[in-house]
Amino acid sequence: MNDKVGRNDFCPCGSGQKYKRCCLKKGVVQKNQPVKQAYYKKYNIRIKDEKDIEGIRKSGALVVQTLEAAGNFIREGITTDEINTLVHEFTVNHGGKPAPLNYRRFPKSVCVSVNEVICHGIPGPRVLNAGDIVNVDVTTILGGYFADASKTFFIGQPGKDAEKIVSVSLESLRRGIGAVKPGNTTGDIGWAIQSYVESEGCSVVREYVGHGIGFEFHESPHILHYGKKGGGVPLVPGMVFTIEPMINLGGREIRTEKDGWTVVTADGSLSAQFEQTLLVTEEGVESLTPFGL
Numbered sequence: 001m002n003d004k005v006g007r008n009d010f011c012p013c014g015s016g017q018k019y020k021r022c023c024l025k026k027g028v029v030q031k032n033q034p035v036k037q038a039y040y041k042k043y044n045i046r047i048k049d050e051k052d053i054e055g056i057r058k059s060g061a062l063v064v065q066t067l068e069a070a071g072n073f074i075r076e077g078i079t080t081d082e083i084n085t086l087v088h089e090f091t092v093n094h095g096g097k098p099a100p101l102n103y104r105r106f107p108k109s110v111c112v113s114v115n116e117v118i119c120h121g122i123p124g125p126r127v128l129n130a131g132d133i134v135n136v137d138v139t140t141i142l143g144g145y146f147a148d149a150s151k152t153f154f155i156g157q158p159g160k161d162a163e164k165i166v167s168v169s170l171e172s173l174r175r176g177i178g179a180v181k182p183g184n185t186t187g188d189i190g191w192a193i194q195s196y197v198e199s200e201g202c203s204v205v206r207e208y209v210g211h212g213i214g215f216e217f218h219e220s221p222h223i224l225h226y227g228k229k230g231g232g233v234p235l236v237p238g239m240v241f242t243i244e245p246m247i248n249l250g251g252r253e254i255r256t257e258k259d260g261w262t263v264v265t266a267d268g269s270l271s272a273q274f275e276q277t278l279l280v281t282e283e284g285v286e287s288l289t290p291f292g293l
């Protein structure tokens, strides 16, 4: 992949087209320039090598285990702070570090977002009630590598609205992942998500997006959960990023609470989210935080 490419070779982006008709024409990868260098220069994207991928995969496995532990623990009557304690201790006991703690002064080890909270909920004394939906967003540093994933859980029996928003946000992540392969673009991911979500009468939050990840918590590029087919950055093997659509039952408008973190729906409607860390492969995509979707 990092070898020099000739005009008539297959394009290093994996599209299956000749290089001269693909990335060379698009001006992304210059003649004789390694893809890794081109992507760093043009987009500030750090393509990962095998060793990096193995590191992120290990970190991702711990994230998935942590989410599983959180899922087994979560129930009516506990506080969101108890989820924080569980995630913190589970992570540290397995040799990891919770990335959120002290990240840009975030005060806790995990984001816990209940009902109308879209993201960045700060764990605290709030007690979970039957019928609530709760997103737990875990980011772990293990061996110097970051991985990030989240799930939305039901407390007790969900109502009709809760069922709907959780099902649409889950399917929107599936559709986003389905658009990940070399030769597609970040815009294709956004389009796949937005077109589905809006066809279900729900809305996509614009202010928060997926992101490159691995060496840092948030790297280039932004992965918008809305957009146009063919827009944005062409995907190439070795890119690692999250897809994490935040989906509202009502309007897409947001409000941030006075704590400076908690983001809620402006209209008070329910919001749900699922997130995974994805690797672009030659064949398509591999989740580095694989949980059943």
Ligand code: MF3
Pocket: 099, 100, 101, 103, 104, 106, 110, 111, 120, 137, 138, 139, 148, 242, 244, 275
């Ligand atoms: N985990 C979130 C994401 O998916 C980011 C949380 S930032 C924090 O990108 F500081 F609130 F932890």
Ligand code: CO
Pocket: 137, 138, 139, 148, 149, 150, 244, 275
């Ligand atoms: Co996250």
Ligand code: CO
Pocket: 148, 210, 211, 242, 244, 275
């Ligand atoms: Co993320």
